[in-house]
Amino acid sequence: MNFEHTDSVRDYQNRLQAFMDEHIYPLEKQVSAFHHDPKSDWQIWPGFNDLKAKAKEAGLWNLFLPKAYGAYSPGLTNLEYAPLAEIMGRVLWSSEIFNCSAPDTGNMEVLARYGNENQRNQWLNPLLKGEIRSAFLMTEPQVASSDATNIETTIKSDGEDYVINGHKVWSSGALHPNCKILIVMGKTDPNADRHLQQSMILVPVSTEGVHIIRPMTVFGYNDSPEGHGEIKLNNVRVPKENMLLGEGRGFEIAQGRLGPGRIHHCMRLIGMAQRSLELMARRVNERQTFGKTFKDYSSIRQELALSKCEIDQARLLCLAAADKMDKEGNKAAKDLIAMIKIVAPRMACKVIDRAIQIYGGLGLSQDLPLAHFYAAARILRLADGPDEVHMYQLGKQIAREADY
Numbered sequence: 082m083n084f085e086h087t088d089s090v091r092d093y094q095n096r097l098q099a100f101m102d103e104h105i106y107p108l109e110k111q112v113s114a115f116h117h118d119p120k121s122d123w124q125i126w127p128g129f130n131d132l133k134a135k136a137k138e139a140g141l142w143n144l145f146l147p148k149a150y151g152a153y154s155p156g157l158t159n160l161e162y163a164p165l166a167e168i169m170g171r172v173l174w175s176s177e178i179f180n181c182s183a184p185d186t187g188n189m190e191v192l193a194r195y196g197n198e199n200q201r202n203q204w205l206n207p208l209l210k211g212e213i214r215s216a217f218l219m220t221e222p223q224v225a226s227s228d229a230t231n232i233e234t235t236i237k238s239d240g241e242d243y244v245i246n247g248h249k250v251w252s253s254g255a256l257h258p259n260c261k262i263l264i265v266m267g268k269t270d271p272n273a274d275r276h277l278q279q280s281m282i283l284v285p286v287s288t289e290g291v292h293i294i295r296p297m298t299v300f301g302y303n304d305s306p307e308g309h310g311e312i313k314l315n316n317v318r319v320p321k322e323n324m325l326l327g328e329g330r331g332f333e334i335a336q337g338r339l340g341p342g343r344i345h346h347c348m349r350l351i352g353m354a355q356r357s358l359e360l361m362a363r364r365v366n367e368r369q370t371f372g373k374t375f376k377d378y379s380s381i382r383q384e385l386a387l388s389k390c391e392i393d394q395a396r397l398l399c400l401a402a403a404d405k406m407d408k409e410g411n412k413a414a415k416d417l418i419a420m421i422k423i424v425a426p427r428m429a430c431k432v433i434d435r436a437i438q439i440y441g442g443l444g445l446s447q448d449l450p451l452a453h454f455y456a457a458a459r460i461l462r463l464a465d466g467p468d469e470v471h472m473y474q475l476g477k478q479i480a481r482e483a484d485y
């Protein structure tokens with residue numbers, strides 16, 4: 082395994098780092114304060130479009146987009162994108178500036194891979210240009226959604242249209258003022274084989290019958306302006322051509338959607354953890370108790386040392402998963418993908434928690450990114466598929482391999 086960065090990746094890293102230093106870090110507190118102020122709920126920070134234009138001009142746009150997806154792609158592999166996503170992960174809102182934020186990245190991949198020409202023209206192109214945003218509606222409150230075969234929303238054929246009825250929750254991005262398109266998962270044929278019952282269909286947010294009931298909060302954060310919506314779909318009527326790929330192909334699309342985008346969160350979590358370690362390291366040089374500087378306490382040195390070990394282990398695992406995906410495809414890399422999805426959020430939670438502790442009360446406050454980092458990392462033990470489900474599948478595979 083050789084994970085040495087190529088010259089081209091080093092160039093991207095340098096340019097992205099310079100952009101973060103010049104345009105993102107100086108605004109970090111201001112933008113976060115805007116996002117957390119209830120008066121600006123569901124509004125976009127006024128400088129966002131300027132920042133996006135600058136990122137585009139700097140050639141730091143759609144960096145996540147695999148080469149196969151055409152003209153808008155800078156052509157980076159997963160292995161090449163990983164260190165860049167890590168840099169973006171250091172500031173929670175920054176990936177949107179580079180048009181690399183979830184859930185749009187996964188949705189763009191779905192449209193690029195499975196959308197027909199009309200669907201791509203109507204929805205993929207404005208997403209690639211950063212003009213609109215999107216949401217992905219799978220989870221439902223009334224069923225255990227970590228098993229997607231449980232999803233109950235109905236998509237019924239009616240003449241030239243489909244009529245959709247269902248109740249969704251945790252639809253990230255749905256409250257964003259620029260969210261224009263929803264990818265909805267539901268059943269077209271409840272009697273078909275278990276994995277052929279589901280389909281995915283495009284629903285413009287403005288369609289009659291789409292009711293965003295409320296934003297959900299996570300540890301009290303509403304994550305404005307994207308939010309996580311609870312949504313009712315009441316007799317939502319869309320034309321037949323909105324179906325993605327075809328009836329019964331929902332699982333096939335979900336598998337594809339869960340490809341490269343699935344480890345983007347892991348890549349960013351490594352950035353979050355790395356920044357937390359750097360903040361920790363800075364603090365221990367400044368602070369004193371009981372006549373000693375923090376850095377001179379053995380227990381604190383252990384916290385720093387363990388954090389570094391754990392971050393570096395996770396980073397290598399993440400690069401190994403990315404490399405295998407690039408070389409042998411997502412199917413061959415599925416165990417490594419599961420492994421990093423188990424490891425990265427837990428590692429980040431642990432490291433961020435240590436940083437919070439070392440900062441004392443300040444660590445929990447709005448003056449540092451740590452509290453929000455912790456919430457974001459903890460979310461990803463669920464939102465990226467619950468840990469237990471990844472372990473359930475990985476464990477099954479390990480047992481199967483030994484059963485000879």
Ligand SMILES: Cc1cc2nc3c(=O)[nH]c(=O)nc-3n(C[C@H](O)[C@H](O)[C@H](O)COP(=O)(O)OP(=O)(O)OC[C@H]3O[C@@H](n4cnc5c(N)ncnc54)[C@H](O)[C@@H]3O)c2cc1C
Binds near residue numbers: 217219252253254309
């Ligand atoms: C902030 C946030 C954002 C999200 N964004 C989106 C989004 O944009 N779109 C979307 O569709 N969904 C989204 N989700 C939903 C997320 O994908 C689901 O919460 C997740 O799939 C789990 O489904 P559930 O909540 O129904 O939990 P359940 O399926 O009820 O599972 C609950 C728990 O049961 C246990 N469990 C389940 N299966 C197993 C097993 N095989 N072995 C052992 N234990 C098990 C696990 O502990 C699991 O956490 C988001 C969630 C959050 C919190």
